[in-house]
Amino acid sequence: MTKDRKIYGIDISKSVFDIYNQDTGHFQLQNDEKGFKTLLKSLSKDALVVMEATGYYHYRLAQFLYKKGVLVSVVNPLSVKRFIQMKLAKVKTDKSDAKSICEYGIFNEVPLYNALTDVQ
Template sequence: MNKYKETFGVDISKDVFDVHGSTSGHNQYKNDASGFTKFLKDLPKASLVVMEATGYYHYRLAQFLYKNGTVVSVVNPLSVKRFIQMKLAKVKTDKSDAKMICEYGVLNEVPLYTALTDIQSECLQLFRVLDNFIKHRTATKNKMHGEEVLGIPSKFTYRALRRNTMILR
């Protein structure tokens, strides 16, 4: 059991986020500043908000809630997935996922979120861009190797791929 008045599970996607409160039930908000503000107004004091790390979608909401004094936990999605599997849940909807994330937060000791500073946030974004470039370069090199294995690669195709790798260096 946790020490919070109420625990909220959040299943967040591109356009909306579903919320399930341990005592208040289900609600849905827009995934934008107005939805964040409305959710914050609906939150009781001394609440815990638990959400999965979704890469991009959870970040803005977690930062917003943290900066407004709400206790937030961002958990590993694989942990929640295994928890749902252990419960033998057959229905998979955003609403049911929010409920299961809420249960996960009530039954487990979850790590508390600490917001990134603006500099840390910018560094994280730059690392994601760099990672994207590296993946693209690797895919291009693999394509070039595949063309070479075929025997006689098209001069135009090979030249275009080679130019692409030069740009990504």
């Protein structure tokens, strides 16, 4: 599933989210509707966005992208943490986490996000 897709790793926090893709590199956007729309414009048509489950912070972005028809995967943060530890990475920043999440999506079969309805 991921071999023919452009994988975008996202590390999301309260005010910003960091995005990494192998072709475009790293960039950062505000964690608001304007940032979501900017991200949507920058995604390729064959994009798969991978992010960690971070409670409320990931939910808004995942729902937005899903409703716009973008493939999204929300993965367990512990799985990503163990993946990073296996690489023996010593640097831990939002930028490096976005890159690691992207790599996690490239090397692992990730589940697709199934959005909740507005009522749920």
